[in-house]
Amino acid sequence: MRTEISVKKVRGQFVQQVEEISGQDLLACNQCGKCSAGCPIVGTMDILPSQILRMTQLGMEDALDSNTIWICASCLTCVARCPKGVDLPRLMEALRQIALRQGITRLDLKELPPALLRELPQLAIIGGCRKYMR
Ligand code: SF4
Ligand code: SF4
Structure with a gap:
């Protein structure tokens, strides 16, 4: 079960x-x-x-189901505020990478309206594909 907490999980492969x-x-x-x-x-x-971060410390893979890891804009505000030198955007990126490797994606280009696709800057489309797709 994903939500179960155990020593095995805290020291496990996910962490x-x-x-x-x-x-x-x-x-x-x-x-x-x-x-x-x-x-x-x-x-x-x-x-x-x-x-x-706490869920990840405990080896709870449920963190991968959260919208937080996809919404994080890597703005670095949290990095500047953290007294312990933790780089949260790097953690979010790692969780996205693991989710993508598991086949979880957040963007389907076929579902985007053609009119929107025509209007979006190419850089935004490429950036979105890199962040949200395998
Ligand atoms: S980098 Fe930190 S402060 Fe910025 S959006 Fe992500 S979690 Fe929030
Ligand atoms: S600011 Fe740093 S030490 Fe405090 S909760 Fe966030 S990541 Fe942890």
Whole structure:
């Protein structure tokens, strides 16, 4: 079960994979919440950035189901505020990479209205494909 917490999960492959891809020491976070308090788009997220970090510390792969990892704009506000030097955007990127490798995607170009596709700058389309698709 994904929500179950255990020593095996905390020391498991998911946590190791996130740390390897992100380059972050997840246990450095002391859950002070400054990142969530300062995030400019936290109101659109279903789980707070600090909660995503906590879930990942505990090996809870449910973090991959959150819209937070896709909404994060990598604005670095949380990085500037974090007293423990944790780079949350790198964590979010690692979680997106793992989700994409599992086949979870957030963008289907075929579902975008043709009129919108014609109007969008090519850079925005390419950036969106890189972030949201395999
Ligand atoms: S600001 Fe840093 S230490 Fe505090 S909760 Fe966020 S990631 Fe953890
Ligand atoms: S990098 Fe992401 S989580 Fe951090 S403040 Fe910006 S939008 Fe929020």
